[in-house]
Each structure stands twice: as structure tokens, then as C-alpha cells.
Amino acid sequence: xxxxxxxxxxxxxxxxxxxxxxxxxxxxxxxxxxxxxxxxxxxxxxxxxxxxxxxxxxxxxxxxxxxxxxxxxxxxxxxxxxxxxxxxxxxxxxxxxxxxxxxxxxxxxxxxxxxxxxxxxxxxxxxxxxxxxxxxxxxxxxxxxxxxxxxxxxxxxxxxxxxxxxxxxxxxxxxxxxxxxxxxxxxxxxxxxxxxxxxxxxxxxxxxxxxxxxxxxxxxxxxxxxxxxxxxxxxxxxxxxxxxxxxxxxxxxxxxxxxxxxxxxxxxxxxxxxxxxxxxxxxxxxxxxxxxxxxxxxxxxxxxxxxxxxxxxxxxxxxxxxxxxxxxxxxxxxxxxxxxxxxxxxxxxxxxxxxxxxxxxxxxxxxxxxxxxxxxxxxxxxxxxxxxxxxxxxxxxxxxxxxxxxxxxxxxxxx
Ligand code: ATP
Ligand code: MG
Numbered sequence: 006x007x008x009x010x011x012x013x014x015x016x017x018x019x020x021x022x023x024x025x026x027x028x029x030x031x032x033x034x035x036x037x038x039x040x041x042x043x044x045x046x047x048x049x050x051x052x053x054x055x056x057x058x059x060x061x062x063x064x065x066x067x068x069x070x071x072x073x074x075x076x077x078x079x080x081x082x083x084x085x086x087x088x089x090x091x092x093x094x095x096x097x098x099x100x101x102x103x104x105x106x107x108x109x110x111x112x113x114x115x116x117x118x119x120x121x122x123x124x125x126x127x128x129x130x131x132x133x134x135x136x137x138x139x140x141x142x143x144x145x146x147x148x149x150x151x152x153x154x155x156x157x158x159x160x161x162x163x164x165x166x167x168x169x170x171x172x173x174x175x176x177x178x179x180x181x182x183x184x185x186x187x188x189x190x191x192x193x194x195x196x197x198x199x200x201x202x203x204x205x206x207x208x209x210x211x212x213x214x215x216x217x218x219x220x221x222x223x224x225x226x227x228x229x230x231x232x233x234x235x236x237x238x239x240x241x242x243x244x245x246x247x248x249x250x251x252x253x254x255x256x257x258x259x260x261x262x263x264x265x266x267x268x269x270x271x272x273x274x275x276x277x278x279x280x281x282x283x284x285x286x287x288x289x290x291x292x293x294x295x296x297x298x299x300x301x302x303x304x305x306x307x308x309x310x311x312x313x314x315x316x317x318x319x320x321x322x323x324x325x326x327x328x329x330x331x332x333x334x335x336x337x338x339x340x341x342x343x344x345x346x347x348x349x350x351x352x353x354x355x356x357x358x359x360x361x362x363x364x365x366x367x368x369x370x371x372x373x374x375x376x377x378x379x380x381x382x383x384x385x386x387x388x389x390x391x392x393x394x395x396x397x398x399x400x401x402x403x404x405x406x407x408x409x410x411x412x413x414x415x416x417x418x419x420x
Contacts, residue, residue, distance in 0.1 A: 012114070012122025023325045027154055027315060028107060031127050034153045038146045040105040040129050045086040047109065051076040057085045057266065057296055065112035067122075079111035084306055085293065087130050092299035100133025100302075103142075107311070119282035119313045128288075128308035135303030137238060140270040140290055141245035143305040147286050148251050151274055154314060157321050159285070161253065162222070163242070163272045164260030166289070167235035172218060176211045178202070187261045190219050219259030227256045235269075242270060266291040268303065276317035285314040329379030331357040332418055335371035337387035345386035348396060348411065352384070355415035359384075376401060382418055 009015060016024060035042070051068050067079040080086055083106050095102060107127045114120055129146055131139050144163065151159055169190065173183050182205060189198035195216055202212050221227065228240050239256065246254055262271045271289030279285070288307020295301050318325075332352060336345035345361070352359045360378050362371045368385075375383040385397040390408060398417065399406045409417050 010122070012116035014121065014123070019327050022327050024315065026325065027318075028127070028311075030153045031107070031150050031309075034146065034150045035105040035129065038103070038142070038149065040103040040146065043087060043090065043104045043106055044108065045080070045083065045090050045106070048077050048079050049086055049089070051078040053085050053089055053297075054078055054081060057293060062112065065114055067111045067113055081112045082110055082308060083108060083126055083128055084130065084291075084308065088132075088293040088304070089297050091132055091302075092294050092297045096299055101139065102132040103129070104132065105129040117282065119279055119310075119316050121312060125311040126308040127311045128306060130304050130306035132304045133302050135290065137241035138245050140242055140305050141249060143288060143307055144246060144272055145249040145251060147272070147274060147288065147307050147309065150309060151286070151314070154318060155323055156276060156314065156317055158277055160255060160275045160277065161251070161272065162255045162257040162260050162275070163239075163270060164257045165235040165239050165269055166261050166267050166271055167233070167238075167269060168231065168258050169215070169218065169261055171233055171235065172215055176207045176215070178205050178207065190259065191261045193219070193259065221258040222255055225256065238269060262287060262289055266293050266296070268292055270305070272307070276314065278320040279313065279317050282313065285310050285317060328358065329381065330360040331380070332382045332384050333360045333362075333375035333378055333380035334384045334386065335362045335366070335368065335375060337368050337385060341386050341388050341391060344391060348384060348386050348414070351411070352415055352418065355419070357415065357418055384414070
């Protein structure tokens, strides 16, 4: 038997229906916020990701040479791909562009609960606007998506990369050294950040002050104390978030996100029920288009870990009920078997979900099969009833049976 590769999953019908249901809820929220869907290739030229994704992600990329000797990678995320698409195809369109996407990503990671080598991201980007209301629009969409899924407990945290950058600058750390340090701080890996800071001549006192800042988390009461442009920006952002009805936001100075290209506001959503792998959404404002050969364009975007947020719903025991057939059509004998398919076809055309017996079962076995599908009704086609253009309809819950004319069958089954 051939097994599927480590870190990948098969989705059986029940699970797939559940995934499609939640997917369509998310699409609906995107539509209500007037974001439009795009899709990009599953694989791209490797250089798209090496320069633009964070060092962690680069180590995790699935890369290979194709038969023409080109360096190709499976996409580890979609932001770089969407921005490449923007630079290639959309840079002349009126701005801002509000785009969303849903698709699989690949990362060579150690598989565990909520962490796979093939996983799905549902994300959005606003391209070509740079102000607090744009960031608020992106955050509002992310929050609305999480709410639409019905997740009960989640934490939304917002930070501004400028606060720690200003602090690092004031401590004498050069801009090009910051990404690596910020990435350690983002993961709260203080023992790994420490040698990097000491190597750049940062004093013990400054280091402790910096670490203390990364632990600053609170509500909007923290806002007045934040100095500089980042403080002004965050105060504006919180006013827009408030207007959008988003008040359960935490200000988290330590949320910086590891990527080089983030420029200002960064945000994350966590589902505490997930334990260690609890981050279900990450995003922020960034510039990426210049690195891809386009003009300088500011964007704000985020990606929701679709698999992880579904896992969170499961942990919260949020029930999803698979749909059953409206009706199961069966024949009383061989003489009316063909005719029973005509009845099934009629009902399908009327818009009902109708299953049929493909196993040539005897009546009693066919009835058991109908019950096992969870069908609401069994439609029993027999010679005697057909003579009066009728069939027998059995309510599978109550067991009640009725003679119904074929003409009225569709409307009978629908109410
Ligand atoms: P983590 O710190 O958990 O590795 P990340 O910072 O690498 O996350 P992003 O690159 O921001 O994650 O991706 C956005 C979201 O995609 C994450 O918040 C997470 O929910 C989800 N995600 C990331 N990697 C995986 C994975 N290997 N399997 C499943 N979901 C993932
Ligand atoms: Mg990761």
C-alpha cells in the first residue's frame, strides 16, 4: 500500500463538505466587504520567495528543478504571489485593489496538530492605500471572518512594528540588522535575541528595556503613552476600529511578525483552545512591490490558517451537520426499476437532492440503504401505483406512508 506523504491529509466526503461550508461563509464575508477573489499558480519561480519571505519560511520551502532546469518552488504563502500578480497584471488598475484568495501552501515543517506540510490559507490584501482606515478595513475583514465561522473564543492583537524599530534604532542597531532580531522577539525567543543584541553593542539596560516593551500588552489605555508617529497612527487606527465595532482588541507592542517587508501595523488572531499552535491569522501593512520590480506601493494584508481555525471550531465542539438526501428513490421490483430512475430524474430537476439504488437491491434491502443515507423520504416506485401515475412516499422519521401523484411529488417533498 502506498501511503500519502508525511504532513499531508486526505479529505473524506464528510470533512470536505464541512470545509466547503466554512469556505463559503468566508467568501460571503469577503463579498460583503467588497473584496474580489484571485488565484495564482501553486508553483512559482523560487526567487519570488527567497528574497521576500521571512528566513523561517525560506528554510521550509519545497524547491526543485523542473525538466528545463528552472528553479521552482511550491508556494509557502500567497502574499508574494498576489503581489507578483499585481505588478505583472494589475498595476494600472484603479486603487486600492481589494483582493482575497484561498489556496494550499506547502512548508517543510515538523508535522503536528494544526501544522501540516500542505495546508490552506484564506487571505486578503488591500493594495495601493496606506492609512489607518485601510489597516482598519483589513483587520475588520479578518475579525468578521473569524466571527462568521462562529469561533467563540479568540484574541485579536494589534501592534506597530515602528515602536520596536524606533527603540532598536535609538540603541544603535542598524536597519539591516533588525529583521533577525525582531523575528526572535516576535517568537519571544529572548535567549536567542540576547547574543544578537550584545554583538551590536547594546547595553544590558537597553536590552532589558527592549524586552520589557515586547511584553507590553493591554487595552487602549496603553495608547496615550506610546510616543512618536507609531503612537499617532495607532490612536487613529483604534478610532476606526471602534467605528467598525471592533472593541475587543489588545494592543501588543511585542507583536512584530518576522518578515522584513512589514512597515507599520501588524496584527494576529489567536484561538486559545489550540494550545501551542494557536495563531490562526497573521497580517499587517507592508511594501513588497518594489522588491518585485514594480513601483513603491503600500499594502495591508493577512492570512488565516484555514485548517487551524477549523481545528479550533472542532475543539470548541462546534457541530457541523452534513446534509442528507431529500429523498431516496427505490423500486419494488425489476419490472419498474427503469421507471424509478425517471422519477428520480424528475425530482432532481425540481431541485431536490435525490439518491438512487445502484445495487439492484430487493425492496427491503433498498429501504435499509435509504435509511442509512439519512434521507428524509423514501420514494417507492411500484407497478400498481404507477398505473395511477402515483408513487408511495415514506417519511423516514415517522414511518408514515402516503400515496402521492407524480405531478405533485416535487412540491410535496419540498415542504
Ligand atoms: P507559525 O508561527 O505557527 O509557524 P507563521 O508565522 O509561520 O505561523 P504565517 O506565515 O503568518 O504563519 O501564516 C499565516 C497562518 O497560516 C498562521 O497564522 C497559521 O494559522 C497558518 N499556518 C502557518 N503554517 C502552517 C502549517 N504548517 N500548517 C497549518 N497552518 C499553518
Ligand atoms: Mg511558521
